[in-house]
Amino acid sequence: MVALTLHPLATLSAQTRPTAPSAEIDSLIQRGLSLVAKGDTAEALEVLEQATDRAPRNLEALYQRGRLLTRTTSLGFNNTPRQVLAWRLLNRGSDLAPREARFLLELARLRLRTPLLRADAERLLGKAVTVAVAAADTAMIAESASEFGRLFERRYRTTRKRHVYIANIFFDPYAARNRLHYVREFLEHQIRPIENAGAADRAEADRLYRLALSVDPEHVASAVGLLGLLYDEQRYPEMRAVAAPFLTRGYDVRHPNPIPGEADVASVASIAFADGLAAARLAAPADAQRAFAVGLARLSPRERRDLLDISRLLTRGDSVRVAGLTDTARDATIRSFWETADPLISTPENEAQVEYYARVAISMLRYDDAEQGVRGWRTDRGTIVIRYGEPPVEVLLPPANDISARDVTGRIVTVFSYPALELEFVFSGPPAMNSAGFAGDFRDVADQRRNDEPFRLDDVAARTRVDSMSVQVARFRGRSANEYQVLTAAAARPARFYDGVEIDRGQLSIRSFRGSPDRLRLVDSQQVTVTLPTSRPVEYLRLDTLPVGDHRVRIEVVDPGVQSAAARASVAVSLPPMRDTTLMLSDILLGTRAPDGMGRTLRSLADAGVRPLFGTRIAPRDTFSLYVEAYGLRPDARGDVQVEITLAVTLLEISRSGPTIERWLGNIADVVGLTPEGDKQLGMRFSRTERLDGRDRVPLLTSIGMGTAPSGRYRLDVLMREIGSDRRTQVSREFTIGSIGESGK
Known part of the structure; x- marks a missing residue:
């Protein structure tokens, strides 16, 4: 000064x-x-x-x-x-x-x-x-x-959105943090809205x-x-009309006699972001993405880096780790983050990223402060909007005149409520200033929630309506210890995503992507015609040879002509290094055994004649097969290997009322050799001797019938002990009976 x-x-x-x-x-x-x-x-x-x-x-x-x-x-x-x-x-x-x-x-x-x-x-x-x-x-x-x-x-x-107190009881941010249901009950019983509040202004x-x-x-x-006012009234076409001349002419803010610190936050960047916001709300993601790109280009380098940084969308620990990466590794992490969040990478737009920038635009229009040179996304309210979206319930309360109201005396209280998430945030600020920060202990609440769920895209899921695909992935040793064969079996249910669509045929594009955690590439594309209506799933099966390392597999099924016709599955696949001397098991592959596979000499997956399940759901009373391979077995002097195998089935979650678990366990009679082991567990144990003949694996194929097992979620464990050396290994697979849900792994 x-x-x-x-x-x-x-x-x-x-x-x-x-x-x-x-x-x-x-x-x-x-x-x-x-x-x-x-x-x-x-x-x-x-x-x-x-x-x-x-x-x-x-x-x-x-x-x-x-x-x-x-x-x-x-x-x-x-x-x-x-x-x-x-x-x-x-x-x-x-x-x-x-x-x-x-x-x-x-x-x-x-x-x-x-x-x-x-x-x-x-x-x-x-x-x-x-x-x-x-x-x-x-x-x-x-x-x-x-x-x-x-x-x-x-x-x-x-x-x-101003409300008034019904009685002389003022909102207490500390009670809001410490008392269960305080916010919900206070909003329901202690205040009432002011009709047309703020309309004249x-x-x-x-x-x-x-x-x-x-x-x-x-x-x-x-x-x-003007764009901020129009957005509040959901006048999105008019927003785009206001923004269009500025973006067409392409000029930036004029600063006659510029004064540092004046730094007018109202710039063409803000207009471009507002245009992208309007386009996003009009379901035009391509236009939105273009507008946001223009907005980013118009920002200062510092502000652009700030928005491209995903730290605010991560837990505090993850944000520190990302900050410590090299520039190349950080860019790869950011790319992987948005690729994973994208509902459909088959479409040219990343709907998750579009929503992120739309939320940034909301924070700019509502919380930018030109006088103080503050960007809305750096404010407390802007941070919450970016992480969790616009609050379904927003309430403004007048300043309290009671000194017992602690730190909200003389200040406007703003409450953000997300009922579906059972989440509330409280802010306070001076009257007529449109600036507010966390009230009471709510900064701690925000930090704690950030560690649990730093970023949610519920609104994207509601708009894009991408169905989930059932998927089963199984890893087997390849021709050497440095590669794997990875089988992916996935199924989409057209009956779900074509529901309410009045067409006779659907044209589905099935696309498979594979790659490292930070970048996927298209490896397969197929076209399938579906006659509607149909109850049959669309199935996709692929066997890949992959090197040791971390990979991602993603499968998408999309009908470009029907907005709601889309489904996806995404699985992270870790392929650790293998040693020939280490006893280990492959993943368990669940499937059904084809009749023409009976009687074959079983040496590998190709001989098993197993048709994989497309997902991990078993129909009630069905019999299924399991296939697993053992590696690293040590033959005796005759070239034989001897193993003891234990199969155990554990009920993890039951989905309906019915016979007690004890009665169900006692009635199992259609599974040969399967006897109760524990309150919620079935198992069988058997020994096996096999000539190795120079092979690097010993396959196991057996069938299990669950009889009258209730619908629910189960875990199948395969335990192997090498007789003589007493070396042991184990592998597990979760599966479901009925429709309680499906595991994607």
């Missing part, structure tokens, strides 16, 4: 001094503005002080010095001498030039930075608009009307923004303000 060498009164009373030549004053002013452009505001103020000292009645000197003092004054009482000096400079200019609205506008902006005097800003802004209109000064009409519109918009945003802000745009169609700040 600059130390002024002259007392304010001395500066303005030096009228008896000879006035310096105009050229000299103009030179000082230009030098001051040049210093401002370079970021040296302290030196600029000293130079402009020389100008007003030498020419106390020079309007440009008074305006530029008063304006710079105003823009470098923070909100509050900390800068009272600077505020007084700025007021005197600008007020003198207004007295000397009563028909110049620019002085009134800056006086109003100064009042907006001064507590308890913000009400006077409304009078000054109204007068500035009147003076500008009378002078036919289109630039000042636009600036004054826009600033006046922002005042009404701030008031609207702190009064919309919204209408006046709308009128003023449109006035500014009518005289200056390129006035960016007014366009941004």
Whole structure:
């Protein structure tokens, strides 16, 4: 901050001094503005002080010095001498030039930075608009009307969704955190809504923004303000119409005499994001993605990095780990994050990323603060909107006048409620300021929730309606210890995603993607015609040879002509290094044995004649086969291997009432050798001797019938003990009987 060498009164009373030549004053002013452009505001103020000292009645000197003092004054009482000096400079200019609205506008902006005097800003802004209109000064009409519109918009945003207390019981943020159902019960019983709250202020802000745009169609700040109002009323086509001229012309914010710190957050970037938001809500993701790309390109490098960074969408621990990665590894992690979140990578748009940027746009339109140079996505409310979406329930409560209300006394309370998630957040802020932070202990609540669920896309799932596919993945050793054969069997259910669609045939595209965790590539594409209606699943089977390492497999089924006809399965596949001397088992493959496979010599999966289950669901009373391979067995002197195998089935979750588990276990009679072992477990044990003959594996194939087992979720364990060495290994697979749900692994 600059130390002024002259007392304010001395500066303005030096009228008896000879006035310096105009050229000299103009030179000082230009030098001051040049210093401002370079970021040296302290030196600029000293130079402009020389100008007003030498020419106390020079309007440009008074305006530029008063304006710079105003823009470098923070909100509050900390800068009272600077505020007084700025007021005197600008007020003198207004007295000397009563028909110049620019002085009134800056006086109003100064009042907006001064507590308890913000009400006077409304009078000054109204007068500035009147003076500008009378002078036919289109630039000042636009600036004054826009600033006046922002005042009404701030008031609207702190009064919309406003409620009043029914009784003299005030909302307590600490009780909201510590008492179960406090928020829900308080909102239901202790408050009532105010009809048309904020409507008049919204209408006046709308009128003023449109006035500014009518005289200056390129006035960016007014366009941004209007776009925020239109979004609140869900007038998405009109939003796109307002944004279109700015994006077509492609210019950026004009800053005559730019002042660092002024950094107008209302920019073409904000307009592009608003256009993308409107397009997203109009179900035009391609347009939205293009608009967001334009918005990102218009941001400063720092802001662009901030939005591209996914740390805010991760747990705090994960965000620290990502921050510690190299640039290349971080970019790969970000790419993998969005690829995984994308409901359908078969479509050119990433709907999850579109929704993320749409939420960023909402935070910009509602919580950007031009006076403080704050971006909405960095605010507490913006952070919550980005993580969890717009709150289904938002309530604003008036300031409490009871000192017992603790830290919300004299402050507006805002409640975000997500009933489906059983989640609430509480904020508080000063009246008419549209700024708020977490109230009470709710910053801790937000941090705790971030560790549990840092990012949710429930609204994307509701809009895109992508069905889940049942999938079974099984890993087997390949031809060497450095590769695997990975079998993927997946099925989609057209009856579900064609429900309510009145067509006779569906044209499904089945696409298979595979790759490292950070990048998938298309490896297979098929077209299938489905005659509707149908109850039969669409099945997909693939056997891949993959190297040791981490992989992802993703399968998508999409009908491009039907928006709701889509399904997907995504599985992470880890393929650890194998050692020939280590006893281990492959995954368990569940399937049905084909009749033509009976009697074959069983040496590998190719001989088993097993048709994999497309998923891991077993129909009630069905018999299924399981196939598993053992590796690393040690033959004896005769070349034989001897193993003891135990099969165990454990009930994990039952899905319906019926016979007790004990009765069911006691009635199992159709599974040869299967006897109860424990309260909820069945098992059988047998020994096997087999000649190895130089093979690197010993396959096991058997069938199990679950009889009258109730619908539910089960775990099948295969345990192997090598007789003689007593080495042991085990592998498990979850499966379901009936329709309780399916495991995707």
